[in-house]
Amino acid sequence: MITRAEQESARRRAVELLEQAGIVARQDELEGIEVADFGLGELEQSGAQILTLVDTEQVAAKVLVLFADQIEPEHTHPRLGDYPGKEETIRCEWGELYLYGPGEPTPNPKGHPPAHRRHTYTAWHEYVLRAGDQVTFPPNVPHWFQAGPEGAVFWSFSTKAVDVTDLFTNPDVRRETVVVD
């Protein structure tokens, strides 16, 4: 749960980082930036700001903003009937992004989830992405990301996005953010 004031403040900070990164977006798109706290009530640690540019039945193009050290918690994009699940390419536009997926765990990873959440992070193969670097994940693999010390702005290019059906490793996550006045 976040307050309307927290939502507005996070949106403003996201718009500043998007401008710094040179992302081109219309005013109505910027006003629609999603501020997600994943129901954990600790937006600065676990959260994401999401600008949606394309969202059709086939394709999505979104720009995500993470503040310094902010984490989008570990999740997968599961199969939904005939749809095999979301394939997603993460491409860094600005700042530094620590991205984790399946594979050999990286020793001394840069990512550092809050200690009391650490058991809800299982993927520890690290990719350090800077401007122009990208990684593609097939559907249904666990992954998560954390911004570096300046924050990060990155693209998500994917097949159809059905965010509310993402499966989070942490059972406390609620993907739909509750905003209160």
Added chain:
Amino acid sequence: MITRAEQESARRRAVELLEQAGIVARQDELEGIEVADFGLGELEQSGAQILTLVDTEQVAAKVLVLFADQIEPEHTHPRLGDYPGKEETIRCEWGELYLYGPGEPTPNPKGHPPAHRRHTYTAWHEYVLRAGDQVTFPPNVPHWFQAGPEGAVFWSFSTKAVDVTDLFTNPDVRRETVVVD
């Protein structure tokens, strides 16, 4: 057919416009920019410069550069077996783009194909796109685009791209560019 020198020159000019537009790309991506003359041998009039960022079996994200008044000729993305054909969202990043698709022909359109090619353009419903404006075309509909007087830089976000199977209205088009030394 274009010469190696024409290809290199077009690539350099495209990189300049991409920088002006604030597109973030790696050096190896910029060196791979496709210069397409569509086999018409009149690159300044009929051509496109294409930077591919994502190109998977499911999704493509490309950035197209058109020089002043340059046209990508009319084409469709046809069905291929089980694949219904490419759905494509065109989103302007920089400059002005005149985009044409199915629908009521627009009186006094800004687009102006070379007179001797005019009969190979059948779609005349006009969209004038500036930074942040976008249009999505379903598969298998004719469309073409021309840059305004300063050129244009725009995104193509789509399902799987199979460029060589695009169907062009002009039977003289050859999608694969021949480059000679």
